[in-house]
Amino acid sequence: MLLEFTKMHGLGNDFMVIDLISQPAYLDTLTIQRMADRHFGIGFDQLLIVEPPDMPNVDFKYRIFNADGSEVQQCGNGVRCFARFVHERQLTNKTKMKVQTKSGIVEPELGPNGWVRVNMGQPRFLPEEIPFLAEEQEALYPLELANNEIINIDVVSMGNPHAVTLVPDVMKADVARLGPQIESHTRFPERVNAGFLQILDEKHARLRVFERGVGETLACGTGACAAAVSAMRRGLLANEVEIELAGGRLHIAWREGDVVWMTGPTAKVYDGRLDLRYFQG
Numbered sequence: 001m002l003l004e005f006t007k008m009h010g011l012g013n014d015f016m017v018i019d020l021i022s023q024p025a026y027l028d029t030l031t032i033q034r035m036a037d038r039h040f041g042i043g044f045d046q047l048l049i050v051e052p053p054d055m056p057n058v059d060f061k062y063r064i065f066n067a068d069g070s071e072v073q074q075c076g077n078g079v080r081c082f083a084r085f086v087h088e089r090q091l092t093n094k095t096k097m098k099v100q101t102k103s104g105i106v107e108p109e110l111g112p113n114g115w116v117r118v119n120m121g122q123p124r125f126l127p128e129e130i131p132f133l134a135e136e137q138e139a140l141y142p143l144e145l146a147n148n149e150i151i152n153i154d155v156v157s158m159g160n161p162h163a164v165t166l167v168p169d170v171m172k173a174d175v176a177r178l179g180p181q182i183e184s185h186t187r188f189p190e191r192v193n194a195g196f197l198q199i200l201d202e203k204h205a206r207l208r209v210f211e212r213g214v215g216e217t218l219a220c221g222t223g224a225c226a227a228a229v230s231a232m233r234r235g236l237l238a239n240e241v242e243i244e245l246a247g248g249r250l251h252i253a254w255r256e257g258d259v260v261w262m263t264g265p266t267a268k269v270y271d272g273r274l275d276l277r278y279f280q281g
Contacts, residue, residue, distance in 0.1 A: 001025070003276045006085055007042065007269040010077030012218030012247025014269075016044040017085045020051050025276060029069035034279040036067035041279065042272070045214050048078050050086060058105065059097040060086060066213030073103035074159030076221015076250075076262055080116035083108035084266045103159030114267060120222070120260040123229045124157040131161065133187040139234070145181045153182070154230040158260065161192040161212075162226035166236075170198040170206045179210025193220065197227040202238045205231065207245050218247035225260045228252040 003025055006017045016035060018025070027035075027047070035041045044067060051061040062082050064075045079099060086092050087110055095110040107119040127134040132155045134141060140152045143163070153163040163182050167173040173196040182194035191212040198206040207227050209220035224243040231237040232254055240253040250264040 001276050002273045004271070004273050005042070006089075006271050007044070008081040008085065009247075009267050009269060010080050010219060010221065010264060011245055011250070013046075013077040013220060014044050015046050015048050015078055015081050016042050017048045017081060018050065019085075019089060019091065020049055021091060027065075028281070030281045031276070031279045032065050032069040033067070035274075036069075042274070045211070045217050046072075046075055046078055048075070048082050048085075050082070050091065053100045055100050055105075057098065058100045059092055059094065061100045062106075063102070066211070068213040070213045071102070072160055072213065074101055074106075074222050076118065076120060076158070076223075076225060077219055077264070078221070079106050079108055079118055080221065080262075080264060080266045083110055083116050083118075084114060084268070088268070101159060106159075111263075113265075115263060115265050117261060117263040118221075120158055120225050120262050122257075122259050123226065123254070125155070127155065130155045130157050130192070131189050132192075133189070143182065143185060143187065145178065145185075151178070151182075154233075155192075156226040156230055158222040158225045158229075160222055161188060161190060162195055162223055163188070163192045164195045164197055164227045164230040166231075167196050167198055170196055170208050173208060175208050175210055175216055179216060183210055183212045193223050193226075195220070195223045195227045197231060199231060199236050200244075202236075203240070204242050204244065205237060207243050209245075219245040219250070221250060221262055221264065224250045225252055225254075225262055229254050229260060
């Protein structure tokens with residue numbers, strides 16, 4: 001069967017977006033992995049799927065699969081692209097919508113020039129909410145890596161788990177070596193997204209993220225939210241900041257006890273159709 005899709009990205013964090021409301025399809029782990037392959041498939045960091053909601057007063061259900069086929073709870077860059085996709089596909093005429101994710105409800109709002117503002121919900125910090133294995137909540141946790149190397153991390157859930165560590169220069173951070181160790185550390189039962197944050201001044205920071213199931217990406221929306229919130233809690237950043245990632249900038253706003261607001265761009269690359277038989281086992 002021919003499956004229609006759209007290739008999109010948010011700051012270089014790229015997605016294959018599929019409407020499974022108007023067309024039926026079954027996508028197993030192997031099929032997703034094959035479609036994600038950048039040499040033999042479409043190529044993407046995440047697959048985003050549009051489905052009918054199964055909750056009241058919600059517009060859509062939104063499912064996210066990493067390139068390795070694992071389903072995850074949340075994706076900040078993805079939800080912005082999702083909102084633009086359903087509006088341009090005329091699945092809704094709303095510019096403000098409620099979207100059901102595996103981790104709860106998010107509320108994207110379409111703005112001009114492809115920009116989208118999203119209510120990302122409240123961050124969570126308790127170890128069991130991440131989840132992260134710790135006897136009690138602390139401001140920072142020492143994490144032991146290979147060869148007895150210890151780094152200090154903060155843990156934040158934005159609907160998905162994040163470990164944030166401060167670095168003096170994000171461009172010199174050894175993300176390729178440290179990222180996989182943090183992502184699969186035994187203290188994170190569901191793995192974790194590893195963020196490396198450099199503070200520039202109270203309103204600007206730089207960030208690199210090693211995403212679970214993907215590797216280092218050009219941008220991570222929930223990672224930017226988590227890193228900003230972590231630094232704001234410690235008085236290192238103001239309540240509204242610009243987070244600079246390899247693919248561009250995101251605006252993050254948060255106050256203690258409130259929801260996190262993320263604003264950033266989206267881009268449509270192309271529409272396509274594929275014969276699903278070539279990707280199925």
